[in-house]
Amino acid sequence: MVNEAADARIRLIQPTVRLHQAFLDCAFEFGSGHRDGFATDSISDVELADPESFAAWVATRVSYADEAIELPPDRVHDTLSWIIDGREPERILGSISLRHRLNDFLLQVGGHIGYGVRPTSRRQGVATAALGLALDQARSLGLQRVLVTCAKDNVPSACTIEHWGGDLEDVRETPDHGMVRRYWIDLIQR
Template sequence: MRRAGRAAYGPRVITLIQPTVDLHQQWLASYLEFGDDVAHGYGDLRWSVEKLSSSTGFADFVTTKLSYADPATIMPEGLVHDSLFWVVDDAAPRTILGSLSLRHTLNDFLLREGGHIGYGVRPSARRRGIATAALRLGLVEATSIGLQRVLVTCDTDNVASAKTIERCGGRLEDIRGTSRRYWIELT
Protein backbone atom coordinates (compact mmCIF):
# COMPACT_ATOMS: atom_id res chain seq x y z
CA MET A 1 0.00 0.00 0.00
CA ARG A 2 1.46 3.34 -1.08
CA ARG A 3 1.34 6.20 1.40
CA ALA A 4 1.14 9.50 -0.44
CA GLY A 5 2.05 12.00 2.22
CA ARG A 6 1.50 13.17 5.76
CA ALA A 7 0.06 16.42 7.11
CA ALA A 8 -0.76 17.77 10.53
CA TYR A 9 -4.27 18.65 11.63
CA GLY A 10 -4.24 20.13 15.07
CA PRO A 11 -1.90 18.03 17.24
CA ARG A 12 -2.39 14.94 15.04
CA VAL A 13 -1.19 13.74 11.64
CA ILE A 14 -3.09 12.29 8.70
CA THR A 15 -1.84 10.25 5.79
CA LEU A 16 -3.26 9.68 2.32
CA ILE A 17 -3.09 6.00 1.38
CA GLN A 18 -4.04 4.11 -1.74
CA PRO A 19 -7.17 1.95 -1.56
CA THR A 20 -6.65 -1.57 -0.27
CA VAL A 21 -8.99 -4.52 0.19
CA ASP A 22 -7.55 -4.92 3.70
CA LEU A 23 -9.68 -1.98 4.86
CA HIS A 24 -12.96 -3.15 3.31
CA GLN A 25 -15.13 -2.94 6.41
CA GLN A 26 -13.53 0.31 7.57
CA TRP A 27 -14.08 1.94 4.16
CA LEU A 28 -17.67 0.69 4.02
CA ALA A 29 -18.41 2.12 7.48
CA SER A 30 -16.94 5.46 6.42
CA TYR A 31 -18.93 5.52 3.17
CA LEU A 32 -22.23 4.47 4.78
CA GLU A 33 -21.90 7.22 7.38
CA PHE A 34 -22.85 9.73 4.66
CA GLY A 35 -26.34 8.22 4.46
CA ASP A 36 -28.28 9.91 1.65
CA ASP A 37 -25.72 12.71 1.28
CA VAL A 38 -23.19 12.62 -1.56
CA ALA A 39 -19.87 11.11 -0.48
CA HIS A 40 -17.67 13.61 -2.30
CA GLY A 41 -14.18 12.38 -3.11
CA TYR A 42 -15.01 8.71 -2.69
CA GLY A 43 -14.57 8.12 -6.43
CA ASP A 44 -16.87 7.27 -9.27
CA LEU A 45 -19.27 4.93 -7.54
CA ARG A 46 -20.81 2.91 -10.32
CA TRP A 47 -20.97 0.06 -7.84
CA SER A 48 -24.07 -0.47 -5.71
CA VAL A 49 -23.83 -0.60 -1.92
CA GLU A 50 -24.79 -4.27 -2.18
CA LYS A 51 -21.83 -4.98 -4.49
CA LEU A 52 -19.45 -2.88 -2.37
CA SER A 53 -20.56 -4.82 0.71
CA SER A 54 -19.30 -8.10 -0.75
CA SER A 55 -15.59 -8.88 -0.63
CA THR A 56 -15.57 -9.74 -4.36
CA GLY A 57 -17.38 -6.54 -5.36
CA PHE A 58 -15.15 -4.44 -3.15
CA ALA A 59 -12.01 -6.06 -4.59
CA ASP A 60 -13.32 -5.18 -8.07
CA PHE A 61 -13.85 -1.57 -6.94
CA VAL A 62 -10.31 -1.28 -5.50
CA THR A 63 -8.68 -2.90 -8.53
CA THR A 64 -10.61 -0.65 -10.91
CA LYS A 65 -9.85 2.53 -8.95
CA LEU A 66 -6.14 1.69 -8.79
CA SER A 67 -6.09 1.09 -12.56
CA TYR A 68 -7.67 4.52 -13.21
CA ALA A 69 -4.48 6.18 -11.91
CA ASP A 70 -2.44 4.48 -14.65
CA PRO A 71 -2.19 6.68 -17.78
CA ALA A 72 -2.07 3.50 -19.92
CA THR A 73 -5.58 2.47 -18.80
CA ILE A 74 -8.30 3.05 -21.37
CA MET A 75 -10.98 4.91 -19.46
CA PRO A 76 -14.73 4.28 -19.69
CA GLU A 77 -16.75 6.90 -21.59
CA GLY A 78 -17.06 10.14 -19.64
CA LEU A 79 -14.34 9.37 -17.06
CA VAL A 80 -10.79 10.70 -16.78
CA HIS A 81 -7.72 9.20 -15.13
CA ASP A 82 -7.76 9.80 -11.41
CA SER A 83 -5.92 8.77 -8.29
CA LEU A 84 -8.05 7.81 -5.32
CA PHE A 85 -6.70 8.14 -1.78
CA TRP A 86 -8.16 7.37 1.61
CA VAL A 87 -7.51 9.66 4.56
CA VAL A 88 -6.32 7.95 7.74
CA ASP A 89 -5.03 9.23 11.06
CA ASP A 90 -1.55 7.99 11.92
CA ALA A 91 -2.76 7.24 15.45
CA ALA A 92 -5.58 5.03 14.09
CA PRO A 93 -4.45 3.92 10.62
CA ARG A 94 -7.28 1.42 10.18
CA THR A 95 -9.98 4.09 10.55
CA ILE A 96 -10.84 5.82 7.31
CA LEU A 97 -11.66 9.45 7.99
CA GLY A 98 -12.40 10.41 4.41
CA SER A 99 -11.38 10.14 0.80
CA LEU A 100 -9.79 12.29 -1.88
CA SER A 101 -9.99 11.91 -5.65
CA LEU A 102 -7.38 13.63 -7.82
CA ARG A 103 -8.45 13.86 -11.45
CA HIS A 104 -5.46 14.10 -13.78
CA THR A 105 -7.34 16.10 -16.43
CA LEU A 106 -10.69 17.83 -16.80
CA ASN A 107 -13.55 16.95 -19.12
CA ASP A 108 -16.50 19.32 -19.72
CA PHE A 109 -18.39 18.12 -16.65
CA LEU A 110 -15.39 18.40 -14.32
CA LEU A 111 -14.59 21.85 -15.69
CA ARG A 112 -18.10 22.99 -14.76
CA GLU A 113 -18.66 21.16 -11.49
CA GLY A 114 -16.20 18.57 -10.24
CA GLY A 115 -12.74 20.04 -10.65
CA HIS A 116 -9.41 18.26 -10.32
CA ILE A 117 -9.83 17.39 -6.65
CA GLY A 118 -12.87 16.12 -4.82
CA TYR A 119 -12.71 15.29 -1.15
CA GLY A 120 -15.03 14.20 1.61
CA VAL A 121 -14.69 13.68 5.34
CA ARG A 122 -17.04 11.29 7.09
CA PRO A 123 -19.56 13.17 9.26
CA SER A 124 -18.17 11.92 12.59
CA ALA A 125 -14.68 13.26 11.72
CA ARG A 126 -15.61 16.76 10.58
CA ARG A 127 -14.63 20.12 12.10
CA ARG A 128 -11.12 19.01 13.07
CA GLY A 129 -9.07 20.35 10.13
CA ILE A 130 -8.93 16.99 8.36
CA ALA A 131 -10.34 18.34 5.07
CA THR A 132 -7.77 21.15 4.98
CA ALA A 133 -4.88 18.76 5.69
CA ALA A 134 -6.17 16.28 3.09
CA LEU A 135 -6.58 18.98 0.43
CA ARG A 136 -3.03 20.20 1.11
CA LEU A 137 -1.76 16.66 0.56
CA GLY A 138 -3.88 16.43 -2.59
CA LEU A 139 -2.18 19.55 -3.91
CA VAL A 140 1.23 17.92 -3.34
CA GLU A 141 0.01 14.89 -5.31
CA ALA A 142 -1.28 17.18 -8.08
CA THR A 143 2.16 18.75 -8.35
CA SER A 144 3.75 15.30 -8.52
CA ILE A 145 1.71 14.40 -11.63
CA GLY A 146 2.70 17.66 -13.33
CA LEU A 147 -0.30 19.90 -12.76
CA GLN A 148 0.52 23.60 -12.41
CA ARG A 149 -2.90 24.68 -11.20
CA VAL A 150 -6.01 22.84 -10.10
CA LEU A 151 -9.70 23.53 -10.08
CA VAL A 152 -11.54 22.71 -6.86
CA THR A 153 -15.28 23.20 -6.58
CA CYS A 154 -17.88 23.07 -3.85
CA ASP A 155 -21.61 23.62 -3.54
CA THR A 156 -22.55 27.27 -3.04
CA ASP A 157 -24.16 26.45 0.31
CA ASN A 158 -21.14 24.50 1.64
CA VAL A 159 -19.45 27.25 3.66
CA ALA A 160 -17.05 24.84 5.41
CA SER A 161 -15.71 23.52 2.10
CA ALA A 162 -15.38 27.03 0.66
CA LYS A 163 -13.27 28.02 3.69
CA THR A 164 -11.16 24.87 3.32
CA ILE A 165 -10.43 25.65 -0.33
CA GLU A 166 -9.62 29.28 0.47
CA ARG A 167 -7.25 28.22 3.31
CA CYS A 168 -5.39 26.13 0.72
CA GLY A 169 -4.93 29.06 -1.66
CA GLY A 170 -8.13 28.82 -3.69
CA ARG A 171 -9.17 31.95 -5.58
CA LEU A 172 -12.84 32.13 -6.54
CA GLU A 173 -13.24 32.36 -10.31
CA ASP A 174 -17.02 32.26 -10.48
CA ILE A 175 -20.23 30.53 -9.48
CA ARG A 176 -21.91 28.32 -12.07
CA GLY A 177 -25.30 27.02 -11.10
CA THR A 178 -24.85 25.63 -7.61
CA SER A 179 -21.03 25.29 -7.81
CA ARG A 180 -18.39 27.69 -6.54
CA ARG A 181 -15.27 27.30 -8.73
CA TYR A 182 -11.81 27.97 -7.27
CA TRP A 183 -8.40 27.77 -8.91
CA ILE A 184 -5.28 27.01 -6.88
CA GLU A 185 -1.87 27.81 -8.37
CA LEU A 186 0.73 25.14 -7.60
CA THR A 187 3.90 26.75 -8.93
Protein backbone atom coordinates in the same frame (compact mmCIF):
# COMPACT_ATOMS: atom_id res chain seq x y z
CA MET B 1 -6.18 27.94 9.89
CA VAL B 2 -4.96 24.34 9.75
CA ASN B 3 -5.14 22.37 12.98
CA GLU B 4 -1.43 21.56 13.36
CA ALA B 5 -2.13 18.30 15.24
CA ALA B 6 -4.45 17.13 12.47
CA ASP B 7 -1.98 18.21 9.79
CA ALA B 8 0.82 16.10 11.26
CA ARG B 9 -1.23 12.93 11.60
CA ILE B 10 -3.27 12.90 8.39
CA ARG B 11 -2.14 10.52 5.64
CA LEU B 12 -3.45 9.53 2.23
CA ILE B 13 -3.31 5.82 1.43
CA GLN B 14 -4.14 3.78 -1.65
CA PRO B 15 -7.45 1.89 -1.39
CA THR B 16 -7.04 -1.68 -0.17
CA VAL B 17 -9.38 -4.62 0.34
CA ARG B 18 -7.79 -5.10 3.76
CA LEU B 19 -9.77 -2.09 5.01
CA HIS B 20 -13.11 -3.21 3.53
CA GLN B 21 -15.10 -2.89 6.76
CA ALA B 22 -13.42 0.39 7.68
CA PHE B 23 -14.34 1.77 4.26
CA LEU B 24 -17.95 0.67 4.66
CA ASP B 25 -18.13 2.25 8.12
CA CYS B 26 -16.86 5.53 6.68
CA ALA B 27 -18.90 5.53 3.46
CA PHE B 28 -22.16 4.49 5.09
CA GLU B 29 -21.82 7.21 7.71
CA PHE B 30 -22.81 9.54 4.85
CA GLY B 31 -26.00 7.57 4.21
CA SER B 32 -27.00 6.52 0.72
CA GLY B 33 -26.42 8.49 -2.45
CA HIS B 34 -23.46 10.54 -3.67
CA ARG B 35 -20.31 10.81 -1.57
CA ASP B 36 -17.91 13.53 -2.73
CA GLY B 37 -14.43 12.16 -3.44
CA PHE B 38 -15.35 8.51 -2.90
CA ALA B 39 -15.77 7.46 -6.57
CA THR B 40 -18.67 5.19 -5.60
CA ASP B 41 -21.11 6.42 -8.25
CA SER B 42 -20.44 3.34 -10.40
CA ILE B 43 -21.16 0.80 -7.63
CA SER B 44 -24.21 0.25 -5.45
CA ASP B 45 -24.04 0.08 -1.67
CA VAL B 46 -25.04 -3.60 -1.88
CA GLU B 47 -22.10 -4.26 -4.21
CA LEU B 48 -19.77 -2.29 -1.94
CA ALA B 49 -20.73 -4.57 0.94
CA ASP B 50 -20.00 -7.73 -1.09
CA PRO B 51 -16.30 -8.66 -0.68
CA GLU B 52 -15.85 -9.83 -4.29
CA SER B 53 -17.54 -6.78 -5.82
CA PHE B 54 -15.61 -4.52 -3.47
CA ALA B 55 -12.29 -6.15 -4.43
CA ALA B 56 -13.07 -5.67 -8.14
CA TRP B 57 -14.05 -2.04 -7.53
CA VAL B 58 -10.83 -1.36 -5.58
CA ALA B 59 -8.73 -2.92 -8.36
CA THR B 60 -10.50 -0.81 -10.98
CA ARG B 61 -10.18 2.41 -8.96
CA VAL B 62 -6.47 1.81 -8.31
CA SER B 63 -5.90 1.14 -12.02
CA TYR B 64 -7.41 4.53 -12.92
CA ALA B 65 -4.24 6.20 -11.65
CA ASP B 66 -2.18 4.42 -14.32
CA GLU B 67 -1.91 6.74 -17.34
CA ALA B 68 -0.95 3.77 -19.55
CA ILE B 69 -4.39 2.19 -19.12
CA GLU B 70 -7.07 3.18 -21.60
CA LEU B 71 -10.26 4.31 -19.85
CA PRO B 72 -13.86 4.55 -21.02
CA PRO B 73 -14.47 7.79 -22.97
CA ASP B 74 -16.43 9.42 -20.11
CA ARG B 75 -13.64 8.85 -17.54
CA VAL B 76 -10.33 10.53 -16.76
CA HIS B 77 -7.33 9.12 -14.97
CA ASP B 78 -7.47 9.85 -11.28
CA THR B 79 -5.71 8.95 -8.07
CA LEU B 80 -8.16 7.85 -5.39
CA SER B 81 -6.86 7.97 -1.83
CA TRP B 82 -8.38 7.24 1.53
CA ILE B 83 -7.77 9.67 4.36
CA ILE B 84 -6.51 8.16 7.61
CA ASP B 85 -5.13 9.32 10.93
CA GLY B 86 -1.63 7.89 11.43
CA ARG B 87 -2.46 7.21 15.09
CA GLU B 88 -5.46 5.10 14.10
CA PRO B 89 -4.60 3.68 10.63
CA GLU B 90 -7.39 1.09 10.62
CA ARG B 91 -10.10 3.82 10.60
CA ILE B 92 -10.86 5.70 7.40
CA LEU B 93 -11.77 9.36 7.90
CA GLY B 94 -12.71 10.14 4.31
CA SER B 95 -11.72 9.90 0.69
CA ILE B 96 -10.16 12.22 -1.86
CA SER B 97 -9.95 11.92 -5.63
CA LEU B 98 -7.33 13.73 -7.72
CA ARG B 99 -8.33 13.83 -11.37
CA HIS B 100 -5.29 14.11 -13.62
CA ARG B 101 -7.12 16.27 -16.17
CA LEU B 102 -10.53 17.80 -16.70
CA ASN B 103 -13.34 16.77 -19.00
CA ASP B 104 -16.33 19.06 -19.57
CA PHE B 105 -18.24 17.81 -16.51
CA LEU B 106 -15.23 18.21 -14.23
CA LEU B 107 -14.54 21.68 -15.64
CA GLN B 108 -18.10 22.77 -14.88
CA VAL B 109 -18.82 20.91 -11.63
CA GLY B 110 -16.32 18.42 -10.19
CA GLY B 111 -12.89 19.98 -10.57
CA HIS B 112 -9.52 18.26 -10.29
CA ILE B 113 -10.03 17.33 -6.64
CA GLY B 114 -13.12 16.06 -4.87
CA TYR B 115 -13.14 15.07 -1.22
CA GLY B 116 -15.42 14.03 1.58
CA VAL B 117 -14.79 13.63 5.32
CA ARG B 118 -17.08 11.42 7.39
CA PRO B 119 -19.43 13.49 9.56
CA THR B 120 -17.86 12.36 12.86
CA SER B 121 -14.41 13.55 11.72
CA ARG B 122 -15.34 17.00 10.48
CA ARG B 123 -14.18 20.32 11.95
CA GLN B 124 -10.90 18.78 13.09
CA GLY B 125 -8.62 19.94 10.26
CA VAL B 126 -8.90 16.64 8.37
CA ALA B 127 -10.15 18.09 5.07
CA THR B 128 -7.62 20.92 5.17
CA ALA B 129 -4.71 18.53 5.75
CA ALA B 130 -5.96 16.06 3.14
CA LEU B 131 -6.43 18.76 0.50
CA GLY B 132 -2.86 19.95 1.14
CA LEU B 133 -1.58 16.41 0.56
CA ALA B 134 -3.64 16.10 -2.63
CA LEU B 135 -2.19 19.39 -3.87
CA ASP B 136 1.28 17.88 -3.36
CA GLN B 137 0.15 14.87 -5.44
CA ALA B 138 -1.12 17.21 -8.16
CA ARG B 139 2.18 19.03 -8.25
CA SER B 140 4.04 15.71 -8.57
CA LEU B 141 1.88 14.95 -11.63
CA GLY B 142 3.09 18.20 -13.19
CA LEU B 143 -0.15 20.14 -12.79
CA GLN B 144 0.43 23.87 -12.47
CA ARG B 145 -3.02 24.80 -11.22
CA VAL B 146 -6.07 22.85 -10.14
CA LEU B 147 -9.78 23.48 -10.04
CA VAL B 148 -11.53 22.65 -6.76
CA THR B 149 -15.27 23.11 -6.38
CA CYS B 150 -17.89 22.97 -3.67
CA ALA B 151 -21.57 23.68 -3.25
CA LYS B 152 -22.28 27.39 -2.79
CA ASP B 153 -23.67 26.83 0.71
CA ASN B 154 -20.81 24.55 1.87
CA VAL B 155 -18.96 27.21 3.85
CA PRO B 156 -16.55 24.80 5.62
CA SER B 157 -15.39 23.41 2.26
CA ALA B 158 -15.05 26.91 0.83
CA CYS B 159 -12.86 27.86 3.81
CA THR B 160 -10.72 24.73 3.28
CA ILE B 161 -10.18 25.60 -0.39
CA GLU B 162 -9.45 29.25 0.43
CA HIS B 163 -6.93 28.16 3.08
CA TRP B 164 -4.83 26.66 0.29
CA GLY B 165 -5.03 29.79 -1.85
CA GLY B 166 -8.20 29.02 -3.78
CA ASP B 167 -9.09 31.96 -6.01
CA LEU B 168 -12.84 32.08 -6.64
CA GLU B 169 -13.46 32.20 -10.38
CA ASP B 170 -17.24 32.16 -10.18
CA VAL B 171 -20.38 30.70 -8.66
CA ARG B 172 -22.55 29.05 -11.27
CA GLU B 173 -25.83 27.22 -11.56
CA THR B 174 -25.46 23.63 -12.73
CA PRO B 175 -28.26 21.42 -14.03
CA ASP B 176 -27.93 18.61 -11.47
CA HIS B 177 -25.75 20.05 -8.70
CA GLY B 178 -27.28 23.43 -7.86
CA MET B 179 -25.06 26.44 -7.29
CA VAL B 180 -21.35 25.57 -7.37
CA ARG B 181 -18.35 27.66 -6.27
CA ARG B 182 -15.37 27.16 -8.61
CA TYR B 183 -11.89 27.90 -7.26
CA TRP B 184 -8.49 27.71 -8.94
CA ILE B 185 -5.40 26.98 -6.86
CA ASP B 186 -2.05 27.96 -8.37
CA LEU B 187 0.47 25.22 -7.55
CA ILE B 188 3.49 27.17 -8.78
CA GLN B 189 2.98 29.99 -6.26
CA ARG B 190 2.20 27.63 -3.39
